[in-house]
Amino acid sequence: MGHGWEGAVLRLLRARDFTLTVTRAERVGPDYVRLRVTDGGLLDASGILPTTWVRLWFRRNGRPHQRAYTLVDPDPASGTFSLDFALHAGTAADWARAARPGDTIEATVHGTPLTPPEQEPAHLLLIGDTAALPALNSLLDAYPGTPATVWLETRGPGDAELPVRVRPGRHTLLPVPRERAGARLVEEVRATLPAHLADPAGAWAWIACDTTTTRALAGHLRTLLPAPRRQVRAQGYWRP
Numbered sequence: 001m002g003h004g005w006e007g008a009v010l011r012l013l014r015a016r017d018f019t020l021t022v023t024r025a026e027r028v029g030p031d032y033v034r035l036r037v038t039d040g041g042l043l044d045a046s047g048i049l050p051t052t053w054v055r056l057w058f059r060r061n062g063r064p065h066q067r068a069y070t071l072v073d074p075d076p077a078s079g080t081f082s083l084d085f086a087l088h089a090g091t092a093a094d095w096a097r098a099a100r101p102g103d104t105i106e107a108t109v110h111g112t113p114l115t116p117p118e119q120e121p122a123h124l125l126l127i128g129d130t131a132a133l134p135a136l137n138s139l140l141d142a143y144p145g146t147p148a149t150v151w152l153e154t155r156g157p158g159d160a161e162l163p164v165r166v167r168p169g170r171h172t173l174l175p176v177p178r179e180r181a182g183a184r185l186v187e188e189v190r191a192t193l194p195a196h197l198a199d200p201a202g203a204w205a206w207i208a209c210d211t212t213t214t215r216a217l218a219g220h221l222r223t224l225l226p227a228p229r230r231q232v233r234a235q236g237y238w239r240p
């Protein structure tokens with residue numbers, strides 16, 4: 001598939017394309033689909049760090065559209081990984097909803113994934129919604145012994161069943177229903193954060209919600225942590 005001008009720019013930046021083939025489609029929740037795919041050689045090229053993501057290329061009305069999705073449980077030995085899709089009305093979500101074994105999708109690897117903190121943090125502060133859950137889980141897997149507080153914005157009762165990889169006794173999960181376009185999450189984090197911030201200098205925060213909510217939360221965290229450039233990572237995952 002041609003990728004239009006975005007694809008041309010990515011090629012100039014030495015991005016590489018791979019064809020992924022769906023081998024299994026699974027409803028993880030009412031609004032959540034997990035697809036297992038063969039990687040077409042992607043894992044050999046991408047490296048695997050927590051939160052690693054790829055651009056997937058979808059077609060709508062004959063035009064290419066790229067969307068970012070996170071690698072879930074990558075297995076270089078078998079050349080497979082999963083992709084988790086939070087479902088809503090959208091080109092990528094619609095494709096995932098209908099995907100069946102044998103379907104293919106093109107993926108581009110580009111850019112460097114998140115740089116993990118140089119030293120193991122004393123406490124992780126992870127804030128995200130269901131689109132960010134795969135990345136959030138990859139951080140919990142990368143630091144299984146590190147105390148963590150997870151604020152997960154949910155969109156409905158079905159999201160309560162989603163697999164959040166918190167370890168009992170180590171990690172605290174605080175689900176927050178999405179209300180008022182993310183404003184409730186901002187309020188809840190502001191209200192509950194002090195109780196989870198015993199050691200501000202040892203904390204490391206990662207935030208990925210919609211762009212507006214992410215900006216508000218990142219601004220707040222940056223006022224609380226002593227070395228915000230090192231201690232706060234934030235990326236808007238979708239535009240409301």
Ligand SMILES: Cc1cc2nc3c(=O)[nH]c(=O)nc-3n(C[C@H](O)[C@H](O)[C@H](O)COP(=O)(O)OP(=O)(O)OC[C@H]3O[C@@H](n4cnc5c(N)ncnc54)[C@H](O)[C@@H]3O)c2cc1C
Nearest residue numbers: 068069070084085086088090091092093131237238239240
């Ligand atoms: C680095 C990175 C990694 C990501 N990884 C994942 C991932 O692993 N799994 C995942 O599900 N998403 C992930 N996302 C988010 C995903 O790329 C966006 O949600 C994307 O916009 C979905 O595309 P779409 O074509 O379905 O909808 P779009 O055409 O982009 O949008 C259609 C409508 O849906 C709304 N919308 C878009 N996303 C959401 C959402 N998540 N919840 C509610 N409404 C939404 C938009 O506001 C718009 O009104 C990631 C984003 C980034 C930046």
